[in-house]
Amino acid sequence: MNEILVLIGAFFAGILLGFLFFGGLWFTTRKSLSSKIPVIWIFGSFVLRTALLLLGFYYVADGDWKRVLICLLGFVIARILTNRMISLTRSATKMEVENET
Numbered sequence: 369m370n371e372i373l374v375l376i377g378a379f380f381a382g383i384l385l386g387f388l389f390f391g392g393l394w395f396t397t398r399k400s401l402s403s404k405i406p407v408i409w410i411f412g413s414f415v416l417r418t419a420l421l422l423l424g425f426y427y428v429a430d431g432d433w434k435r436v437l438i439c440l441l442g443f444v445i446a447r448i449l450t451n452r453m454i455s456l457t458r459s460a461t462k463m464e465v466e467n468e469t
Contacts, residue, residue, distance in 0.1 A: 375438045378428050382439035385424040386446020392417045394454055 396413035400406035429436045 378435040378438045379442040381428045382442020383446045386443040389417050389421050390447055390450040
């Protein structure tokens, strides 16, 4: 029973890591478009997001390969959800712009 709770925690940690990683990527791309020096945003974000991701996976894994796989599954699901949320946001924004004209 305890093992299942640990794996559920690893799954939700993977979802959280995924939302942080891909949400940070989305924020970085939007911010770098209006920046005077976008390379700082892009490179700095890459280093920070990758370091947080690796530390998160290392901490969650704790030497158990099952935790890594479950955490990776949560990470991939977060990627899918983030992409859908961003596309829905774009669609809503596009519809608002069309309705204003």
